[in-house]
Amino acid sequence: MPAGGVTRTPDQGRSALLTDLYQLTMLKAYWEHGMNETAVFELFVRRLPPNRNFLLAAGLAHALDYLEGLRFEPDELEWLGGQPGFPPAFVDWLADLRFTGDVDAMPEGTVFFPEEPLLRVTAPLPEAQLVETRLISLLNYASLIASKAIRFTLAAPAARLVDFGLRRAHGSEAGLLAARAAHIAGFDGTATVLAGQRWGIPIFGTMAHSFIQAHDSEADAFIRFARAHPDNAVLLIDTYDTEAGASKAVEIASRLRAEGIEIQAVRLDSGDLDAHARRVREILDDGGCRDVRIFVSSSLDEHDVARLAHAPIDGFGVGAALTVSADDPKLDSVYKLQEYAGQPRRKRSEGKATWPGRKQVFRSCERGRLVRDVLGLEDEALSGEAMLVPVARAGARLRADPPLAEIRDRVRASLATLPAELRALEPARPPFPVEPSPGLRELAREVDRRSSGDGIDEGFAAPGTSG
Amino acid sequence: MPAGGVTRTPDQGRSALLTDLYQLTMLKAYWEHGMNETAVFELFVRRLPPNRNFLLAAGLAHALDYLEGLRFEPDELEWLGGQPGFPPAFVDWLADLRFTGDVDAMPEGTVFFPEEPLLRVTAPLPEAQLVETRLISLLNYASLIASKAIRFTLAAPAARLVDFGLRRAHGSEAGLLAARAAHIAGFDGTATVLAGQRWGIPIFGTMAHSFIQAHDSEADAFIRFARAHPDNAVLLIDTYDTEAGASKAVEIASRLRAEGIEIQAVRLDSGDLDAHARRVREILDDGGCRDVRIFVSSSLDEHDVARLAHAPIDGFGVGAALTVSADDPKLDSVYKLQEYAGQPRRKRSEGKATWPGRKQVFRSCERGRLVRDVLGLEDEALSGEAMLVPVARAGARLRADPPLAEIRDRVRASLATLPAELRALEPARPPFPVEPSPGLRELAREVDRRSSGDGIDEGFAAPGTSG
Numbered sequence: 034m035p036a037g038g039v040t041r042t043p044d045q046g047r048s049a050l051l052t053d054l055y056q057l058t059m060l061k062a063y064w065e066h067g068m069n070e071t072a073v074f075e076l077f078v079r080r081l082p083p084n085r086n087f088l089l090a091a092g093l094a095h096a097l098d099y100l101e102g103l104r105f106e107p108d109e110l111e112w113l114g115g116q117p118g119f120p121p122a123f124v125d126w127l128a129d130l131r132f133t134g135d136v137d138a139m140p141e142g143t144v145f146f147p148e149e150p151l152l153r154v155t156a157p158l159p160e161a162q163l164v165e166t167r168l169i170s171l172l173n174y175a176s177l178i179a180s181k182a183i184r185f186t187l188a189a190p191a192a193r194l195v196d197f198g199l200r201r202a203h204g205s206e207a208g209l210l211a212a213r214a215a216h217i218a219g220f221d222g223t224a225t226v227l228a229g230q231r232w233g234i235p236i237f238g239t240m241a242h243s244f245i246q247a248h249d250s251e252a253d254a255f256i257r258f259a260r261a262h263p264d265n266a267v268l269l270i271d272t273y274d275t276e277a278g279a280s281k282a283v284e285i286a287s288r289l290r291a292e293g294i295e296i297q298a299v300r301l302d303s304g305d306l307d308a309h310a311r312r313v314r315e316i317l318d319d320g321g322c323r324d325v326r327i328f329v330s331s332s333l334d335e336h337d338v339a340r341l342a343h344a345p346i347d348g349f350g351v352g353a354a355l356t357v358s359a360d361d362p363k364l365d366s367v368y369k370l371q372e373y374a375g376q377p378r379r380k381r382s383e384g385k386a387t388w389p390g391r392k393q394v395f396r397s398c399e400r401g402r403l404v405r406d407v408l409g410l411e412d413e414a415l416s417g418e419a420m421l422v423p424v425a426r427a428g429a430r431l432r433a434d435p436p437l438a439e440i441r442d443r444v445r446a447s448l449a450t451l452p453a454e455l456r457a458l459e460p461a462r463p464p465f466p467v468e469p470s471p472g473l474r475e476l477a478r479e480v481d482r483r484s485s486g487d488g489i490d491e492g493f494a495a496p497g498t499s500g
Numbered sequence: 501m502p503a504g505g506v507t508r509t510p511d512q513g514r515s516a517l518l519t520d521l522y523q524l525t526m527l528k529a530y531w532e533h534g535m536n537e538t539a540v541f542e543l544f545v546r547r548l549p550p551n552r553n554f555l556l557a558a559g560l561a562h563a564l565d566y567l568e569g570l571r572f573e574p575d576e577l578e579w580l581g582g583q584p585g586f587p588p589a590f591v592d593w594l595a596d597l598r599f600t601g602d603v604d605a606m607p608e609g610t611v612f613f614p615e616e617p618l619l620r621v622t623a624p625l626p627e628a629q630l631v632e633t634r635l636i637s638l639l640n641y642a643s644l645i646a647s648k649a650i651r652f653t654l655a656a657p658a659a660r661l662v663d664f665g666l667r668r669a670h671g672s673e674a675g676l677l678a679a680r681a682a683h684i685a686g687f688d689g690t691a692t693v694l695a696g697q698r699w700g701i702p703i704f705g706t707m708a709h710s711f712i713q714a715h716d717s718e719a720d721a722f723i724r725f726a727r728a729h730p731d732n733a734v735l736l737i738d739t740y741d742t743e744a745g746a747s748k749a750v751e752i753a754s755r756l757r758a759e760g761i762e763i764q765a766v767r768l769d770s771g772d773l774d775a776h777a778r779r780v781r782e783i784l785d786d787g788g789c790r791d792v793r794i795f796v797s798s799s800l801d802e803h804d805v806a807r808l809a810h811a812p813i814d815g816f817g818v819g820a821a822l823t824v825s826a827d828d829p830k831l832d833s834v835y836k837l838q839e840y841a842g843q844p845r846r847k848r849s850e851g852k853a854t855w856p857g858r859k860q861v862f863r864s865c866e867r868g869r870l871v872r873d874v875l876g877l878e879d880e881a882l883s884g885e886a887m888l889v890p891v892a893r894a895g896a897r898l899r900a901d902p903p904l905a906e907i908r909d910r911v912r913a914s915l916a917t918l919p920a921e922l923r924a925l926e927p928a929r930p931p932f933p934v935e936p937s938p939g940l941r942e943l944a945r946e947v948d949r950r951s952s953g954d955g956i957d958e959g960f961a962a963p964g965t966s967g
Contacts, residue, residue, distance in 0.1 A: 045513075045672045045673060045675075045676050045694055046512075046671075046672040046673075048694050050693040050694040050696075050697050051666070051672055051675070051676070051692070051693070051694045052666075052692075052693055052694075053664070053666060053667070053691040053692065053693070053705050054691050054692075054693050054696075054703045054704060054705025054706075055691065055705035055706050055707055055708055056705075056708075057693065057705070058705055058706055058707065058725075058728070058729055058732065059707050059708065059710075059711045059725075061728050061729070062707075062711070062724050062725050062728035062729070063714075065724075065727075065728050066724055068714060072710075072714065074710070109697065112697050116696075116703075117731055117732070118728075118729050118731065118732055158714060162708075162710060165667075165708070165710075166666055166667045167672075169667040169668070170666065170667050170668075170669065170671065170672065170675065171671075173667065173668060174669075174670045174671050177670075197520070199518070199519075199520060199633055199637065200520070200632070200633045200636040200637050200640065200833070201636070201637075201640060201830050201831070201833070202637065202641075202670065203641045203644075203669065203670035203671065203673075203674035203824065203829075204513075204637065204638075204641050204670065204671055204672075204673030204674040204677055205512045205513040205518055205634075205637065205671075205673045206512060206513075206670075206671030206672045206673045206674070207670035207671040207673070207674055208512075208518070208637065209512050209518070210671055224520040224521050224522065225518070225519075225520065225521075226517040226518070226519055226520070226521050226524065227512055227515050227517040227518045227519075229521075229583075230517050230576065230579045236521045236583075237521060238520050238521025238522035238523075238524070238525055239521075239522050239525055240522055240525065240526050240529075241522055241523075241526065241629075241632070242836070242837070242847045242849065243526075243539075243541070243629060243632075243836065243837035244526045244529070246837045246840065246845040246846070246847060247530075247535060247539065247625060247837060247840045247845070257529050257532075257533055258525075258526075258529050260532075261525070261528050261529035261532050261585075262525055262528070262529070262585050264584055264585065265525065265584070265585055271849045271850070272847055272848070272849060273848050273849075273951065274848075275850075302849065302852075303849035303850045303851060303852050304849070304850035304851065305850075332832075353830040357670065357824070357829040357830050358829075359829055359830055362670075362824040362825075362826055362829035363668050363820040363824050363826055364668070365799075366667070366668070369709070369710065370709070370710035370713045370714060373713065373714045378713040378714070379713070380709045380713060380739055381739070381740050381741075382709065382738045382739060382740075382769065382770035382771070383738070383742075383770045383771035384770060384771065385769075385770050484740065
């Protein structure tokens with residue numbers, strides 16, 4: 034193997050250089066001018082994707098992990114020192130930089146809506162600024178996938194759902210985080226082995242078509258697999274002909290039963306799954322295999338799953354539709370400065386204006402149903418449950434991450450509060466309203482009045498309405 | 501910081517457990533039955549995404565890196581041994597497993613089409629099988645992004661193009677690999693610092709809106725930034741009002757010039773970019789700032805860039821549209837067994853049939869224009885250039901990875917051969933044809949005839965036409 038030119042697979046998730054260059058150029062200017070006062074940034078989603086009625090928070094555990102571990106390594110600092118614009122004194126200062134701030138956030142598994150802060154960082158300006166890119170990256174993707182995954186659980190609440198999407202996820206971190214986000218949202222498990230090792234998520238898997246093809250006879254392949262995995266005997270029956278495969282499964286079932294092995298399920302991966310499942314169910318039932326379940330996969334999205342809800346199907350394997358959130362593959366997540374040195378701030382760019390100040394989401398339920406979210410100021414006295422809670426102080430977590438089971442329970446409880454139109458797969462009209470509080474509106478006007486001294490016109494820019 | 505329950509940000513890209521469970525359950529059965537003969541798998545894309553006319557190969561460097569480094573670590577083996585179905589003798593065998601096979605592939609930067617193998621693995625069955633998931637993951641995402649990125653270079657061949665998409669990419673590996681794939685396809689650089697450190701890709705970046713907001717006056721923010729970065733003085737002028745921002749840039753330009761600092765560019769990030777760019781250009785020109793360039797960003801896709809081609813815009817920052825390939829976020833990449841123990845194999849599932857045997861792509865150009873691709877057998881005597889070349893033998897690379905500059909040159913050369921309809925952003929009708937060779941068709945019939953002994957009917961299933 035040649036020594037030079039080898040491109041190492043990146044171990045990128047932990048690097049402080051996994052950021053946008055502008056974070057570092059801004060830090061240089063802040064450092065030069067001693068701009069180290071407390072900044073407040075909030076992370077939120079600007080708009081609901083067209084096919085979503087609500088969003089589900091995920092990724093906080095990894096975001097906190099990132100903040101706690103943030104530091105520049107010696108080799109990174111050396112490299113930075115060789116780049117234009119970064120003098121040695123600045124690089125030395127970066128070497129000591131740690132995240133020492135506070136974080137308030139919605140717990141993982143919380144339902145949220147656009148404009149609502151998912152996370153608030155309160156820290157000296159350079160620290161709060163530097164972490165922008167990676168915080169967005171982690172919360173954006175995990176929440177994107179949790180928000181997609183929950184649609185499958187809404188489509189088929191009684192079925193087993195398994196994430197099959199690692200191979201078509203956008204890289205390794207995506208595949209892994211998707212397995213976790215989907216499990217949070219109600220998936221039973223994943224095919225991704227590493228997600229099982231890392232987080233104890235149940236893992237599922239049996240055979241690919243190549244296993245069948247590598248044998249000269251399909252029946253031999255079935256028997257070999259069942260003997261190798263007597264407790265996980267799920268047979269893939271569509272490599273050549275689905276119904277013929279089902280008949281073979283029936284034929285070998287009694288032979289295997291004599292050995293003490295029960296076929297647990299068959300998997301279908303092609304063709305008209307509804308029709309095949311019905312015929313396969315008949316073949317299995319007629320052959321005395323009533324306990325053999327039917328599991329299907331094949332580029333399924335949540336609408337396919339909903340359509341197949343009345344077929345005799347016990348579980349679904351879901352791939353790219355889940356792990357790339359294929360219908361809406363992006364969330365418009367942003368991280369915006371809302372206060373600096375005690376002064377509320379806002380951006381007024383066309384169509385991208387933000388609400389200033391430290392905010393809180395006040396959520397009201399009536400008779401167990403979500404009826405209203407009010408976006409108010411943190412210190413405003415408003416009714417409703419405060420959805421952002423303290424999660425880190427002085428750079429450290431306040432408590433260990435909750436177990437995934439606890440997060441899954443929170444999701445189930447939240448789902449039960451959603452009105453029917455939000456639980457539907459089709460877009461709710463109108464979308465769920467998030468009302469800005471009187472205090473927030475007044476603060477935005479105040480900030481605009483103050484800014485007008487800088488030559489900015491006085492018209493009030495309401496987020497989400499302008500541009 | 502509590503010791504228990506902390507969720508470490510994953511360092512996942514190198515783990516042998518970053519795979520689907522079925523790879524391991526199949527391996528167990530292969531191991532049990534000594535199925536260790538040579539297998540040939542090919543990786544290809546089944547269908548062109550709706551909005552693409554061709555695809556661009558990328559990710560091979562990381563795929564080879566993965567194969568060379570493949571091994572199970574002691575903690576992974578210990579964990580596996582605790583899972584059902586994996587006895588100690590099998591786990592011991594896994595401990596010694598390495599990739600010892602051969603790889604033939606299209607070099608990075610090669611144009612390719614559906615059904616054409618991007619990569620072929622020839623190795624003992626368990627090795628060739630185990631690597632499926634990660635090979636697809638790496639080649640699928642990098643090729644997806646390279647194939648998207650090149651559309652931006654086709655839309656604006658003369659403009660500077662910079663990847664701004666790390667934050668909305670699906671996780672850290674995606675962000676990093678996207679920076680590299682986009683650069684291969686013609687982007688000038690990226691905002692992602694780590695891509696600069698890892699691969700020497702040019703990095704770009706200046707300031708966010710928060711930088712402006714953290715100052716009481718926009719002009720002060722501009723001046724401070726320009727002084728901190730005299731060689732990288734690009735000012736973001738749309739935080740409050742774009743044209744007012746441009747006027748302020750003009751006002752401070754002479755002050756800065758007196759200090760020996762030239763403003764290099766302004767950046768616009770909101771509103772009607774065409775109209776703003778024209779007015780800003782006038783303001784700059786009238787103010788004697790003719791050399792100040794205009795750079796724009798704001799959720800741009802390749803169609804936006806094409807529409808803005810006639811505005812006075814010198815460069816584009818591109819975000820999520822690039823790094824999640826937003827219009828077509830997935831490629832239908834598969835990795836299929838085509839031969840085992842010297843016997844050609846094929847899958848005949850409805851709508852998912854594959855061509856059997858070891859294949860080669862024979863590409864013909866006439867007068868410098870691509871006219872024909874023929875999908876033939878490796879040993880078939882056909883005219884045209886053979887697009888798959890040997891890249892690894894006995895588990896090791898045959899040569900160091902080519903420098904990115906060489907890959908970029910290959911892309912430029914390939915682009916020049918594409919007919920105009922393939923270079924257009926709109927779908928080519930009909931799509932570029934890939935013709936199966938007579939030898940390949942005959943082999944598929946032969947395999948089907950042989951399979952019919954197993955009770956499979958004799959109808960010939962042509963890939964891409966059935967189901």
